[in-house]
Amino acid sequence: MSSEIPAPSEPTTDASVDTSTGHPPVARPKTTGLHVGDAKPGVAKVDPIIVADGVRRTFGGLTAVDVEHLEIPRGAITALIGPNGAGKTTLFNLLTGFDKPNEGTWTFDGRALSGVPAFKVARMGQVRTFQLTKALGLLTVLDNMKLGAKGQRGERFWQSLIPAAWRGQDTQIEKRAMGLLAKFKLDTKASDFAASLSGGQRKLLEMARALMSEPKLVMLDEPMAGVNPALTQSLLDHILDLKDEGMTVLFVEHDMHMVRHIADWVVVMAEGRVVAEGDPYTVMQDPAVIDAYLGAHQELDLGVVTGRVTAEEADPTTDAEASTSIDAEALANAGIAEAEAEFGADSKEKDQ
Numbered sequence: 001m002s003s004e005i006p007a008p009s010e011p012t013t014d015a016s017v018d019t020s021t022g023h024p025p026v027a028r029p030k031t032t033g034l035h036v037g038d039a040k041p042g043v044a045k046v047d048p049i050i051v052a053d054g055v056r057r058t059f060g061g062l063t064a065v066d067v068e069h070l071e072i073p074r075g076a077i078t079a080l081i082g083p084n085g086a087g088k089t090t091l092f093n094l095l096t097g098f099d100k101p102n103e104g105t106w107t108f109d110g111r112a113l114s115g116v117p118a119f120k121v122a123r124m125g126q127v128r129t130f131q132l133t134k135a136l137g138l139l140t141v142l143d144n145m146k147l148g149a150k151g152q153r154g155e156r157f158w159q160s161l162i163p164a165a166w167r168g169q170d171t172q173i174e175k176r177a178m179g180l181l182a183k184f185k186l187d188t189k190a191s192d193f194a195a196s197l198s199g200g201q202r203k204l205l206e207m208a209r210a211l212m213s214e215p216k217l218v219m220l221d222e223p224m225a226g227v228n229p230a231l232t233q234s235l236l237d238h239i240l241d242l243k244d245e246g247m248t249v250l251f252v253e254h255d256m257h258m259v260r261h262i263a264d265w266v267v268v269m270a271e272g273r274v275v276a277e278g279d280p281y282t283v284m285q286d287p288a289v290i291d292a293y294l295g296a297h298q299e300l301d302l303g304v305v306t307g308r309v310t311a312e313e314a315d316p317t318t319d320a321e322a323s324t325s326i327d328a329e330a331l332a333n334a335g336i337a338e339a340e341a342e343f344g345a346d347s348k349e350k351d352q
Helices: 088-095 118-123 141-147 163-183 199-211 229-244 256-262 287-294 320-324 328-351
Strands: 003-005 030-032 048-059 062-073 077-081 103-108 126-128 217-221 248-252 265-270 273-278
Touching: 048 088, 062 088, 062 248, 062 265, 062 273, 077 088, 077 229, 077 256, 088 103, 088 217, 088 248, 118 126, 141 163, 141 199, 163 199, 199 217, 199 229, 229 248, 229 256
Parallel strands: 077 248, 077 265, 126 217, 217 248
Antiparallel strands: 003 030, 048 062, 048 103, 265 273
């Protein structure tokens, strides 16, 4: 059985203030005890909702995904991270039926999904959102929401001809849709065309629409990409709410501070393979992961370095003492010098 421990408190900065209340967000407990044995690529989980074996996808001579074994823990928030081109979105497409692998098998909630089309996967309770939102711009926000509901009698030809057969259900679906829109603070936009929404509001709409199908697993592809910072905390809270409501979350993200804040488990991919697994704090202290996938200086709290926050308010997963001893200008100059050195080396190779 998994258990929960209190999450470390977040620093009180402008970026971490809940704009709806004016106060810092309340830290949520992390789910622990998710795996059996040492945390390593392919480690067995106590209660996996997805189990994938030998999943491989190639495009010509390029191997985009080559996952030997992967299990996603149930009832937790799992982050899938790695550099661009690591195969994260391709793996999403395979698991949700939007693409077919060259080989391999996987199960969702104990049921085999190999060869099952995307719409049937969604009906089984595994839904996803996209990095580039798929809202239907010429439909209203409310109509977009209603499309997400399963088992609508009005979608069947003969029953659609008899309004009495589907009108009651449609009223219930609309009521549920409005309830979700209110939760996501989109209820005032219900009658607006989806095309009129901002990028962040479309992300919220897509997440809310996914919940219309009452899923067991929600898969989010870069939910923070292109989102206005003012909506960031709202999105984070909604993702955390999914777990609190009994759903499992698997998301792709490049924002490592977001991953540290909400993820219970982290899977690291590179060149199509799973190269590391573990809780976010352990994974982000792995020197190989830091150097290859997260970049340098992840141990520093840049808010402390730049003087925006005090050492006492630093992110507890960073080294506050080291952050106070670093000069911000020197750090920036070091990064510029490193980039120039790499550029110079590349130019010299081209000249030769």
